[in-house]
Amino acid sequence: xxxxxxxxxxxxxxxxxxxxxxxxxxxxxxxxxxxxxxxxxxxxxxxxxxxxxxxxxxxxxxxxxxxxxxxxxxxxxxxxxxxxxxxxxxxxxxxxxxxxxxxxxxxxxxxxxxxxxxxxxxxxxxxxxxxxxxxxxxxxxxxxxxxxxxxxxxxxxxxxxxxxxxxxxxxxxxxxxxxxxxxxxxxxxxxxxxxxxxxxxx
Numbered sequence: 194x195x196x197x198x199x200x201x202x203x204x205x206x207x208x209x210x211x212x213x214x215x216x217x218x219x220x221x222x223x224x225x226x227x228x229x230x231x232x233x234x235x236x237x238x239x240x241x242x243x244x245x246x247x248x249x250x251x252x253x254x255x256x257x258x259x260x261x262x263x264x265x266x267x268x269x270x271x272x273x274x275x276x277x278x279x280x281x282x283x284x285x286x287x288x289x290x291x292x293x294x295x296x297x298x299x300x301x302x303x304x305x306x307x308x309x310x311x312x313x314x315x316x317x318x319x320x321x322x323x324x325x326x327x328x329x330x331x332x333x334x335x336x337x338x339x340x341x342x343x344x345x346x347x348x349x350x351x352x353x354x355x356x357x358x359x360x361x362x363x364x365x366x367x368x369x370x371x372x373x374x375x376x377x378x379x380x381x382x383x384x385x386x387x388x389x390x391x392x393x394x395x
Contacts, residue, residue: 223371224320224350227243228328229376230359231377231378233378234378237326240325240356241268241323243356244272247321248272255313256269256283256322256323257322258283259329285302286306306327306330307327311344314348320352323355323356325359
């Protein structure tokens with residue numbers, strides 16, 4: 194047992210030394226363009242986790258929801274009720290595209306959401322801005338991907354983080370991003386006839 198313990202300790206010491214050497218080279222800071230995409234669940238949930246981290250660190254932040262309409266969600270209700278001084282929250286969409294069935298109206302709302310997003314991102318006081326489900330608006334061409342990428346590259350303040358969520362992220366956005374995570378769907382209860390549930394989906 195002692196030999197195993199000693200070997201483990203030596204192995205971990207080597208790993209720590211190697212890790213410390215790598216970490217010593219990581220000294221830069223910058224505002225990141227972060228993309229959460231993929232068919233799996235958790236894209237918005239992970240993004241809201243970062244928003245709540247910002248709130249906990251007293252870093253002003255903001256959320257713009259591009260698709261989700263007036264449906265109550267835990268994140269929105271909590272932020273509006275308790276943290277509205279730390280996080281601005283704007284629900285700009287009117288519901289999922291298959292519910293609205295009005296392309297011109299959806300385009301109009303997405304354009305209005307993008308104008309609000311640009312205003313919030315331009316304000317250097319906001320350390321993080323979450324653009325929830327913007328990838329859906331981009332996929333359906335409610336917004337111009339070139340305009341979005343150009344804006345993020347040219348006008349985003351140096352230390353502002355911008356998080357963009359939704360399935361089917363455009364390859365140009367992925368190329369421009371600093372951090373991209375693709376959620377992979379392995380299993381989902383919806384396929385077994387279980388509906389979206391409070392505390393899990395919203």
